[in-house]
């Protein structure tokens with residue numbers, strides 16, 4: 479596949495996100511419009527520099543085609559001007575299509591993450607494995623595949639943020655792939671407002687970043703009256719600003735991203751909540767052997783029969799054994815969204831079908847955890863242990 483010389487080939491813009499009003503702008507960036515509406519109305523998937531991407535077939539439901547009315551459109555940059563640092567020397571993200579043609583080598587742990595160098599996901603990888611080789615990937619799906627195809631040893635993926643909540647896409651992907659959770663990383667996320675060298679924050683009109691990061695800085699960005707533009711990751715936004723050299727556009731990203739891409743930090747700690755923590759999970763091909771030497775967490779997913787109090791009973795298996803739950807999340811069962819139950823005289827009732835994801839504080843090496851899951855199995859239609867791993871804290 480031929481690679482283009484320009485460092486950036488793609489970025490995204492939110493035209494009329496429900497939270498952001500109906501302002502429309504490309505913020506002076508030279509984009510060619512390419513509609514690619516996304517179903518969930520918040521997040522953008524993407525294409526990064528130098529590599530073409532064909533999204534995996536099973537991702538297609540996310541793109542509802544031209545003018546889907548969800549307010550999010552994808553823009554493709556036609557040209558980039560090159561600016562500041564030699565961005566070509568940075569590692570290029572892997573995409574779902576080119577994963578099959580490279581091979582891993584070397585002895586350092588290789589950790590795949592979504593984004594480009596300087597992203598918080600890379601920070602999380604380095605917190606978990608300080609000496610690792612980080613492997614940038616363009617999409618969450620590609621991160622899973624990098625490990626499945628032995629191009630990386632581990633994957634690091636965001637699962638929830640203390641302000642923005644769950645990253646649903648990764649819950650869904652966890653079930654579609656066969657990797658195991660072998661650890662977690664809690665990362666303190668301190669967002670900065672970045673701009674081209676010499677620019678003042680009052681001169682900015684637009685700001686580009688990951689939708690989660692924009693949400694986490696909602697109050698500051700509103701106060702500054704900035705138009706928000708969505709990007710694949712925070713560092714990718716910084717990279718775009720640096721390569722395009724557009725003066726009135728800033729980026730929300732880390733101080734490390736500013737250093738990598740040669741941008742100024744115009745303001746630090748701009749997130750609405752001082753304690754802004756993102757929890758990442760670490761995935762591997764093999765599970766770890768659970769221990770009792772230190773506090774562990776176990777993550778499971780299950781489905782239940784329909785009926786009154788069934789979820790209550792499911793949760794009671796933990797409470798009966800004094801096991802603390804740290805997270806519960808429900809997601810629709812995509813292949814079986816509705817279940818028809820003939821439980822009335824007037825015809826059949828239709829229920830939505832859910833998957834329940836639970837994290838609890840116990841190791842699978844403890845009998846109480848084994849008994850709790852044995853008990854849950856009595857009324858769960860489906861149960862999978864996603865992993866058992868040592869707890870992390872946001873230090």
Ligand SMILES: O=C(O)C(=O)C[C@]1(C(=O)O)C=C[C@@H](O)C=C1
Pocket residue numbers: 592593596597598599600636639645667688690691710711712713756
């Ligand atoms: O954009 C990045 O830098 C990321 O690593 C992604 C991500 C996320 O998906 O939530 C991670 C941490 C922050 O909460 C903001 C964005």
